[in-house]
Amino acid sequence: TVKWSDIGGLKEVKQRLQEAVEWPLKYPDVFKRINVEGPKGILLFGPPGCGKTLLAKAVATESEANFIAIRGPELISKWVGESEKGIRKIFSKARQVAPSIIFFDEIDSIAPRRGQESGAKVTERMVNQLLTEMDGVESLERVIVIAATNRPDILDEALLRPGRFDVIVEIPLPDKESRLDILKIHTKGMPLKGVDINELVQPTEGFTGADIKSLTREAGLNAIRKGLDKTEYVTKEDFKEALEKVKSSKK
Template sequence: RGILLYGPPGTGKTMIAQAVANETNANFISVRGPQMLSKWVGESEKAIREIFRKARQVSPAIIFFDELDAIAPMRGLEESNHVMERVVNQLLAELDGLDSLKDVVVIAATNRPDILDPALLRSGRFDRLLLIGPPDKLGRYEILKIHATRIPNSEDVNLEELAELTDGYVGSDLNSLCCEAAMLAMRENLDRVNMNHYLEALKKVRPSVEENMVSYYERLSERFKGGVKIEPSSLIGYR
């Protein structure tokens, strides 16, 4: 009943959750982690209870927690506080009651699975973990096709070549690339975007995902597969 999507920013974790809801005709309840935190005692926990109560009423439903690490960091870390610890405890209580919920699934997304409270990842809670990595060459080509249809391109634009040149680019990067190419054409008062505009745009729009970040998530994925406890320290320069 609990699924955790993790991976670099911009890889489409939120979009995947929305697509699952659309394909299953389930009601979609989306919550951004930071919005759950309140300075008033008890308000954050109350908000968690209300979300699950609403899901019970409108089932079949999917509850989606975006930026889960913002509300459920490992208890005891410097970044956590008493409010977050109470939120984690309330969230654990609600997740433990999932078996009694009919047609309610919880999906969460995070860029920082290494700082999540380990209790969230135990069996019966978020026990299905899926790595959502950057797209491969074919994936980048398909994403470029979607964005390119919105732009008047010249015949010399080669999307396959662009897909080859954009290793490490995620969906949001590719969208920015197409927008930048279109802006370059507009500045030249041209009606169409040509390949040179895309090549120039590549110099300005850089990939979000670097090689060390990819290897970090791959190592983390192997740890999850083997059931190895996550170390609280980050493996890349986030902290």
């Protein structure tokens, strides 16, 4: 399970997800008493490797909610009606196991703008089914939908109307403070010798969280390559070599 503490930086994003997801699921009585409805859907967007999936998993853990994860492309079926049936099943299951979070990764693959391309009948029907479920007669009692995309510009606009994906959160590339946090998380438990983590913050500018994870892994492997069963530490040199090999996936 992933917790907030496993994700470096992104303080504001975590705060927004707490308010939009964790609080309504954990304290439904308070929301009823104050007569405020929590959002039905949250859209996370930003470059790949910046932690959208991790954030969705963490908010499910922290909300003590069941987590149902779906990759958009997995739902697309060439059989007529199968894709919509898939969406209906997901929502039906989520209602049964509420409080729950449905996480659609790569939502742009199942909900691009309608009427844009030929052969897009399947995705048109899927968008319609998704909207039906979110607006549905059957209320989404303690079910929240989180979706992630790298391409918010190609999403069907109907999804972004009030009462659907009400909360739109950008997951940016990690800033200095976040990179330091992420470096600390991934070097925790790693025996370091002569390594000052602060010195790695500048050279990792432009790195995603996933890039930083790859960097620390590569540094560890460098140490193992040199000493194999005699390896005791990961050194500054190991990180220096790793930085030459692991580049920002955004450049």
